[in-house]
Amino acid sequence: MLLDWDTVGLAPPERDLWMLTGDALDQYAGLTGKPVNRAYTEDLRVPHSRTPGAEHSWQALRESVRSALDA
Numbered sequence: 001m002l003l004d005w006d007t008v009g010l011a012p013p014e015r016d017l018w019m020l021t022g023d024a025l026d027q028y029a030g031l032t033g034k035p036v037n038r039a040y041t042e043d044l045r046v047p048h049s050r051t052p053g054a055e056h057s058w059q060a061l062r063e064s065v066r067s068a069l070d071a
Contacts, residue, residue, distance in 0.1 A: 012037070018044035 017028060018041050025036045048054050 012040070014040040014044065017041055 013028075013032075013034060014037050017025065017036060020028065020041070025038065025041070028034075029036050
């Protein structure tokens, strides 16, 4: 198990909820009081294409890894 505390809170909850569906998302929303954008979680479950957003995310990840290795 890996806990990535470096980026905690920097993304919407849906990034961590992408694998949940139906009742589990309803339960999360009920317990936290925060609605879940189901369209976003569904988008995260499908294969990704090379969009500007995906390219930006990939570049940010590469820079983060490079920075960590240089530290």
